[in-house]
Amino acid sequence: MALDAPQIGSLTRTAMAAELLDADTELELARRWRDEGDEQALHRLVTAYMRLAVSMASKYRRYGAPMNDLIQEAGVGLMKAAEKFDPDRGVRFSTYAVWWIKASIQDYVMRNWSMVRTGSTSSQKSLFFNMRRIRAQIEREMERDGVQLSGEEIRVRIAAELGAPLRDVEMMEGRLAGSDFSLNAQQSGDEGREWIETLEDDSPNSEARVTRNHDLKAARTWIETAMDALSDRERMIIRARKLGDDPETLESLGSKLKLSKERVRQLESQALRKMRRRLEDSAGAEPAMLAAAF
Template identity: 50%
Template sequence: MAYMDTPETQRANRRFMKQAMTVPLLDEDREFELARRWKENRDEQALHELTQAYMRLVISLATRFRNYGLPYGDLMQEGNVGLMQAAARFEPERGVRFSTYASWWIRAAIQDYILRNWSIVRTGTTAAHKSLFFNLRRLRALIANGTRQNLTEEDRIFIAKRLGVGTVDVAAIDARLMAGDRSLNTPVGDASNESTVEWQDLLTCERPLPDEEVMETHDREQRSQWIEDALESLNERELTIIRERRLQDNAVTLETLGARLGISKERVRQIEHAALRKLRDALLDKVPDPEEAGLLA
């Protein structure tokens, strides 16, 4: 649910905005002088005059983000933080107007505040997600004049190309924007009914059932035993090659094994293939269908 300012808060915001709009703008020379005095001498009076002159910039940028359901006063406060950060880092000798430089810091501060507080679930953890979060609504409005509720695959591809992100990211952020936070204890249906089902009751547990875990454990142990029995049909050299080549995460190369066993790598390959055939035959004697049992690919 979007935040609604109280009448008192609205009046306080209007007073702040009215006062900010009465402060005269600075010309380039005055702006340079104030910025230099603050940077070189830490003149707080110069800092105050510099930031007060561009408070209207904070108001303007905060107004652009009013539709995210957060207190307007907080948006302006965060914008003020960005304005102070800009003043602390501004280098007047570069020849850039302070308003141009400050706009980036103000916008960044407001956007970071929105991403931290828009939802209890962290949103916009990457640069791509942040770009999507603040541009998806605008691009949605461009698609079929905003008449479609759900994005089609073509819509997602269009947005992904415009923003240089993946379609998976578009789908993920779109789902977050279209669905607000919801408590798992929220009743489904009539809340006055004592037997009302809650949202958490409808969540599907993806863990295997106890009987499935028992069956999987039994099957795993049985497969291991079949393989151990089949390995007994191999001679020592075949067993070494199979263990080094097939039963390790990092398989040893044919060349390395050949050097260790004193044979060529082609001979190692031949022995490996012969050993695999022997294993298959041994498994067929014990298991009617080794592939169905998950033993052979």
Template identity: 50%
Template sequence: MAHYEDSQTQRAGARFIRRSMSEPLLSREHEFELASAWRDRQDEAALHELIRSYMRLVISSAMRFRHYGLPVSDLVQEGSVGLMQAAARFEPDREVRFSTYATWWIRSAIQDFILRNWSIVRTGTTASQKSLFFNLRRLRAQIEENSGAGLDDEGRGKIARDLKVALSDVESMEIRLSGSDQSLNASLNEEEEAEWQDFLADERAGPEDSTMQSFDIQQRSRWLKDALECLDTRERQIIEARRLAEDEDVVTLETLGHRLGVSKERVRQLENRALGKLRSAVMQHGARPNDLMLEA
């Protein structure tokens, strides 16, 4: 799916990147003071200084993911959200540098954004698929560089083993990454006004077929209604419970026996007798009994 930035947005993004990269680096002691001030006193000035100083980390991460075709400014924005999430959860007392802690949050926020927006088809819904999505290109490039040829079945097998995924997942992701989304409203070429959707077959029934199907359904319903009139009350109850109910609502012979006060075998006999009457009634219309799904 193509994503574009206008020239004004690109210039604004470039200015923001230059300004962020010029921010001074923090010493370990000053970083600890800022993180403690935000955690203990909710000092927003300390938070802003901490975020500004490590915005270069966001930009660096965003640049590593720019080849996925999404605007760098959007990647930076999402990475900034990850940076703020890291600042909200950072524990300075653990003596870990904030940059080390924040890297995971920044990368995770950017990756989630890419998976949501790279294609209109949801990609990377599981942890293994996400790992495959972000590592397939790199591993494929390494294999092709070492072998001097394209990726073959042996190379795909190696990728599957390295990432601990199924070979079919590798093949499927390779196909997904090799193509891009295309609008069905896009023109076939510059010389024609025809769109791709104009060549999609409509698999729905046509007006004539729909009318015939509707007529057949109504006709069968009339035949069945007339045929049921030839049954007595007990036979009709059995047919409705055994032959006309939805699959999950079909009543067993034993249950019907208890309900009617007869044995299971007697219910079976009554059912067969009722089916015989229905077949005879339906055949008077020149129809086949299985048109009404009454065959035993």
């Protein structure tokens, strides 16, 4: 559940007033949680480092995400860190938690940046959060050195700086340069007309629907005619094997008919031959074409 502004203010004040843990206390709490499942120890450990989570969340406000959501995601990352932390590795919990908090916040920002998926790989994630900074750095160096680089040359340098494929740089540049627009927004210079009205309707038109319905009706009639040539048992096998949405297996039909799987296969083949002959004997080319499908 999203937190409102008063809740965020209260949470922030609580985080800022939380105790500062020394290394020994932190280690003891982490072990009590890991070894004994002591929830009080977990609560004390997490509360002590909510200050860190809030501080890190505030650094991502420039991406346009609500602060309350950022703090919630930071808290999620902090909880994951507490769940996975191994106190016997000789690392402070705060050092370990930074990575999880950062990852949780960044995943949230990227998920909500655009309706179009912004990126999923590590290189795309690095580009999303660092490309503008690297570009600005390159542009400052160009101005200082009095050189001019083309857009392609700048992208190549960004790719080299961040160790990312050039195609990812080009993709992310387009994503960061654009933004989402509502299809219900009105076009400029075309009063009253929305963008959605310019989309081509790819649904079948009336003529196509009529033709399709006619063809389906004719095929249904031909199949019913072909089925008249079958015995009741053969008709059952064909319906179960060929005309259902979820075709039955030979083994399943064999159990129902008390026949071997091989015998059911033989009866199916025999029934299909009968249907094919009936359709071939019918007048017109269309039934003969349908017969080829059996």
